[in-house]
Amino acid sequence: MILTRLLPASVVGLILFFLAFPIVVVAIVSFSEATYLTFPPPAFGLRWYKAYFSSEDWLKPTWVSLWVAAAVVVLATFLGTLAALGVSRLSRPMRILATGLILSPLIVPGIVVAIGIYYAYSRYGLVGTPIAMVLAHTCLAVPFVVTSVTASLAGLDPRLEQASLSLGATPGATFWQVTLPLIRPGVLVGALFAFITSFDELIVALFISGTGAVTLPRRMWDDLRFQIDPTIAAVSTLTIVLTAVLMGCAHFLRKRNQA
Amino acid sequence: MGEAGMNGAGRGASVTLADLVKRYDRVNAVDGVSLDIRSGEFLTLLGPSGSGKTSTLMMIAGFETPTSGDIAIDGKSVVAMPPYRRNIGMVFQNYALFPHLTVEENIGFPLKQRGIPKAERAKLVAEALDLVHLPGYGARYPRQLSGGQQQRVAVARAVVFKPRLLLMDEPLGALDKQLRENLQLEMRRLHADLGITFIYVTHDQEEALTMSDRIAVMNDGKVAQVGSPEDLYDRPTDRFVAGFIGESNFLPAIVRGMEDDIVIAECDGAIIRAMCPSRPASGDKVTLTTRPERLRFADSAWSATTPQNRLSVTVTEAVFAGERCRYMLQAGDGTSMVLKEPSSAAIRRRAIGERAEISWSVADTILV
Amino acid sequence: MSEIVQPSPIAVPLGAVRPLLLNWRRHVPLLLVAPLLIYMLVLYALPVLAMLLRSLNDPNWTLSHYAALFEDVVFAKTFWITFNTSITVTLGCLILGYPVALGLVRAKTMAPLILVIILLPFWTSVLVRSYAWMVLLGRHGLVNEGLIALGMIDRPIRILNTTLATQIAMIHILLPYMILPIANALRQIDPSLIRAASGLGATPFMTFRQVILPLSMSGVAAGTLLTFVLALGFYITPAMVGGPRDITLSMLIAQQVDQLNWAYAATLSAVLLATALAILAAARHLPGVGNAFKTSMR
Numbered sequence: 070m071i072l073t074r075l076l077p078a079s080v081v082g083l084i085l086f087f088l089a090f091p092i093v094v095v096a097i098v099s100f101s102e103a104t105y106l107t108f109p110p111p112a113f114g115l116r117w118y119k120a121y122f123s124s125e126d127w128l129k130p131t132w133v134s135l136w137v138a139a140a141v142v143v144l145a146t147f148l149g150t151l152a153a154l155g156v157s158r159l160s161r162p163m164r165i166l167a168t169g170l171i172l173s174p175l176i177v178p179g180i181v182v183a184i185g186i187y188y189a190y191s192r193y194g195l196v197g198t199p200i201a202m203v204l205a206h207t208c209l210a211v212p213f214v215v216t217s218v219t220a221s222l223a224g225l226d227p228r229l230e231q232a233s234l235s236l237g238a239t240p241g242a243t244f245w246q247v248t249l250p251l252i253r254p255g256v257l258v259g260a261l262f263a264f265i266t267s268f269d270e271l272i273v274a275l276f277i278s279g280t281g282a283v284t285l286p287r288r289m290w291d292d293l294r295f296q297i298d299p300t301i302a303a304v305s306t307l308t309i310v311l312t313a314v315l316m317g318c319a320h321f322l323r324k325r326n327q328a
Numbered sequence: 329m330g331e332a333g334m335n336g337a338g339r340g341a342s343v344t345l346a347d348l349v350k351r352y353d354r355v356n357a358v359d360g361v362s363l364d365i366r367s368g369e370f371l372t373l374l375g376p377s378g379s380g381k382t383s384t385l386m387m388i389a390g391f392e393t394p395t396s397g398d399i400a401i402d403g404k405s406v407v408a409m410p411p412y413r414r415n416i417g418m419v420f421q422n423y424a425l426f427p428h429l430t431v432e433e434n435i436g437f438p439l440k441q442r443g444i445p446k447a448e449r450a451k452l453v454a455e456a457l458d459l460v461h462l463p464g465y466g467a468r469y470p471r472q473l474s475g476g477q478q479q480r481v482a483v484a485r486a487v488v489f490k491p492r493l494l495l496m497d498e499p500l501g502a503l504d505k506q507l508r509e510n511l512q513l514e515m516r517r518l519h520a521d522l523g524i525t526f527i528y529v530t531h532d533q534e535e536a537l538t539m540s541d542r543i544a545v546m547n548d549g550k551v552a553q554v555g556s557p558e559d560l561y562d563r564p565t566d567r568f569v570a571g572f573i574g575e576s577n578f579l580p581a582i583v584r585g586m587e588d589d590i591v592i593a594e595c596d597g598a599i600i601r602a603m604c605p606s607r608p609a610s611g612d613k614v615t616l617t618t619r620p621e622r623l624r625f626a627d628s629a630w631s632a633t634t635p636q637n638r639l640s641v642t643v644t645e646a647v648f649a650g651e652r653c654r655y656m657l658q659a660g661d662g663t664s665m666v667l668k669e670p671s672s673a674a675i676r677r678r679a680i681g682e683r684a685e686i687s688w689s690v691a692d693t694i695l696v
Numbered sequence: 697m698s699e700i701v702q703p704s705p706i707a708v709p710l711g712a713v714r715p716l717l718l719n720w721r722r723h724v725p726l727l728l729v730a731p732l733l734i735y736m737l738v739l740y741a742l743p744v745l746a747m748l749l750r751s752l753n754d755p756n757w758t759l760s761h762y763a764a765l766f767e768d769v770v771f772a773k774t775f776w777i778t779f780n781t782s783i784t785v786t787l788g789c790l791i792l793g794y795p796v797a798l799g800l801v802r803a804k805t806m807a808p809l810i811l812v813i814i815l816l817p818f819w820t821s822v823l824v825r826s827y828a829w830m831v832l833l834g835r836h837g838l839v840n841e842g843l844i845a846l847g848m849i850d851r852p853i854r855i856l857n858t859t860l861a862t863q864i865a866m867i868h869i870l871l872p873y874m875i876l877p878i879a880n881a882l883r884q885i886d887p888s889l890i891r892a893a894s895g896l897g898a899t900p901f902m903t904f905r906q907v908i909l910p911l912s913m914s915g916v917a918a919g920t921l922l923t924f925v926l927a928l929g930f931y932i933t934p935a936m937v938g939g940p941r942d943i944t945l946s947m948l949i950a951q952q953v954d955q956l957n958w959a960y961a962a963t964l965s966a967v968l969l970a971t972a973l974a975i976l977a978a979a980r981h982l983p984g985v986g987n988a989f990k991t992s993m994r
Binding site for chain 3: 081089090108171176184186188190204205215268269276293308309312313
Binding site: 246 | 389390391410411412413414415416417418420421422424425426427428437438441442485486489495
């Protein structure tokens with residue numbers, strides 16, 4: 070109550086408006102019937118959604134993005150979960166080294182990662198292939214899996230694994246029947262983050278998607294260079310909705326994990 | 329309670345710890361523990377935190393590898409055996425029930441690992457639930473149970489596969505006093521019913537005294553004394569044990585001579601006789617110990633007639649605590665002592681500063 | 697494990713197998729981490745290092761590429777713009793972010809709604825958010841139309857493709873990175889401290905100034921650092937909404953790669969990376985900084 074006097078709700082409200090408004094505007098524009106970008110739209114309709122769903126130019130990159138992201142989820146979740154299981158039990162110097170490498174894509178500027186990958190991948194003829202996109206995006210997605218799984222492992226009582234061993238379960242059986250079920254929410258949250266990371270990624274895609282593996286963000290970028298037609302608003306709205314749904318799932322999983 | 333079988337032959341396993349050492353970072357958490365635990369015995373490892381009791385238990389369970397020494401169960405060394413092959417039941421401090429499994433699945437877990445078919449499993453689980461008085465709770469999840477119920481499920485899970493040895497690591501530590509006392513009795517009953525060997529770790533001396541056949545008191549990684557509760561309470565062999573189990577008075581004294589097993593010592597100018605298995609030399613400085621509730625004021629009605637030690641003291645503090653009065657006393661040489669007298673309206677309460685003579689039985693005086 | 701002695705006469709032959717078994721078990725953690733480490737080394741770390749090496753060995757071992765930067769007007773200007781933009785954006789985020797963090801922590805029933813409003817843009821791709829600002833700031837965008845309707849201007853003014861547009865869009869994108877660490881720090885302040893302060897006669901302003909603000913400094917430091925380091929590497933937003941002269945270091949690097957000028961691109965990359973790492977290293981021991989990346993996730 071002290072702070073309400075110092076900090077009028079209207080100030081906070083205005084800043085929140087600043088945060089939310091641009092995204093709301095995109096959503097509104099996407100339902101415009103006008104052929105050019107204008108706000109408020111003169112009339113509402115699904116014209117640009119129809120344009121999106123009937124255009125092979127848009128649908129193909131969408132499929133590429135979905136497939137790449139799905140493959141990234143599998144690869145990053147597998148590698149990241151394994152690593153998270155081991156990393157806390159490494160000796161201290163090894164642990165610092167390993168976490169440093171694994172988490173570094175969060176800090177290294179995107180352009181440096183992108184051109185480094187472009188530089189090396191182009192030597193092996195990987196540029197322009199979906200495989201290259203999967204391999205590169207996995208590196209960017211893995212930090213989220215490792216942090217998420219590590220967090221749920223930290224909350225796991227080591228006595229549960231001891232109990233399992235004392236009851237006659239082999240280390241393998243203990244992993245499948247005790248450890249994995251208990252860290253599953255963390256693994257799933259990590260997988261969702263991995264999906265979104267890949268699905269939204271643009272900088273690496275700009276350099277290595279070539280003409281053979283054009284992803285949705287890459288297609289949007291190319292389009293924006295020439296025109297700002299409301300199809301992009303429709304695509305953007307769809308990706309916002311997809312992201313929001315996935316993040317809602319992640320949030321729900323985390324809440325349930327804590328309960 | 330050892331009648332379930334003679335050594336090695338009964339339903340319970342015998343356990344031998346031979347010069348067991350566990351070293352962490354140059355500190356010996358367990359420092360040469362040797363112990364013979366008999367088949368069907370209820371043995372308690374009692375000690376303050378850091379005394380090495382939990383490390384010892386973890387080595388028996390197989391979660392820690394001894395730095396040196398040997399652990400044998402029924403005469404066979406198990407140090408090389410991983411925990412999941414040892415066939416030892418274990419109840420953990422916080423029960424370690426699997427939160428993602430129901431009570432039934434928790435108890436069935438060890439049976440499933442042993443490949444027991446489903447129908448047989450259900451039968452054994454139901455039996456185990458009956459044993460711990462929780463029939464009908466099988467479909468619940470651990471978080472839907474009270475602390476005491478969770479504890480019983482943990483016990484059921486640890487014994488359902490009929491191990492010959494049950495380890496318990498402070499299994500009642502998280503419960504309130506009333507419930508803890510009920511469950512202590514239940515554990516004793518369970519031990520009698522199953523006839524298997526129990527190794528129980530606790531830092532609560534009352535719990536240890538109530539439940540155990542024998543207690544091994546641990547201090548600084550070593551076993552200070554092993555014996556029945558009566559042995560430890562009435563005949564502590566060392567100052568740590570006398571101080572850790574119950575309350576003790578310590579009197580500095582000088583040895584003046586021996587009469588059979590009884591040492592004659594001088595304390596604050598008075599001659600005190602004490603039980604003493606060893607033979608100290610005349611003139612040695614020793615410590616005698618007595619229990620506060622076994623001291624009496626010499627002129628009181630409670631005072632007994634058996635051979636007595638007597639000492640003159642001054643009352644320095646008097647506290648009425650319901651069932652008894654507790655007095656702090658000071659001897660002439662400055663030694664403070666505690667005396668507990670059963671309370672009675674017929675007995676005069678002593679005043680602070682009052683001089684008095686106290687007396688107690690020779691059998692209750694031990695040289696440590 | 698070789699120091700284990702087996703003096704027991706009753707030891708079974710199993711003991712013979714033991715050292716091997718235990719050694720294998722001891723290496724399990726490393727075996728679990730190894731696939732990912734190898735993967736990231738081969739597909740990410742070595743490629744980046746190989747590229748960076750071009751700044752030193754093109755055409756043969758030399759430091760001349762770095763030396764040349766000192767006389768490079770384009771680099772100096774770009775570096776200045778990048779640094780300047782980052783500082784402006786970070787300050788903007790701090791000024792706008794602190795009140796929101798306070799509001800988020802103080803709010804009761806509204807808290808989930810506020811959190812969604814902060815997180816929804818946070819999870820939306822940078823591309824989409826930059827596009828949103830193109831829609832808002834364009835010639836026929838909402839801002840221009842609004843200003844005309846209010847009679848403040850007669851004809852559309854140029855906002856899109858200016859430095860201001862870059863700064864607004866970057867503040868919008870980076871704001872959550874500032875809000876979340878500060879909110880974390882604020883949440884950890886014991887409410888009884890605030891009650892104690894007012895009980896001791898402090899005015900609301902004094903309570904804020906002398907209790908809340910100092911105790912939230914770890915969050916402010918973490919948020920500021922995170923925002924600044926991320927701002928340094930911005931590429932997409934300035935390219936989309938910025939002016940023709942607002943070339944950031946990232947854009948310059950991309951240009952050089954397009955022209956296959958690898959040595960120069962690598963040198964600039966090394967400078968950009970070193971700047972980011974140096975700032976993080978300098979602030980490494982500030983409380984709360986270590987967790988900033990983990991708590992804010994993206």
